[in-house]
Amino acid sequence: MHFQILSNFINNRVRKDDIFVPATILYLVKNGGKGTLEQISRLLYIFDFKHDLTYYDTIVEKFSSVMLKEYNIIEERDNEYHLKTWPLSDDQIEKITKECMRVSNGFFSNIKYRENLKKVS
DSSP: OHHHHHHHHHHHTOOTTOTHHHHHHHHHHHTTTEEOHHHHHHHHHHHHOSSOHHHHHHHIIIIIHHHHHHTTSEEEETTEEEETTOOOOHHHHHHHHHHHHHHTTTTTTTSOHHHHHHHHO
């Protein structure tokens, strides 16, 4: 059931211009269901690199994490964000990864799908 909630959120609530929301989810999924603001913002910086790091810190803190908390997808504990749907099976992680990449509007298009995503986490 938890997997379905996350999948429905990605497919029905995330808009194509919300590229940082699926990127945040993708980081958490590939990092054991948790991550810090700094870790997530570094991922965004690596793939977007249009702004300085403080911009991405602000995006995670004021936008993507707020939206994900509002929809009860993550919670914040001990200065880390945690997916409420964790743990997920390998198949579920694969499906969520594909959904995040599809809805991210090409945000991750400059990487090879499997090899490089594992290096990010």
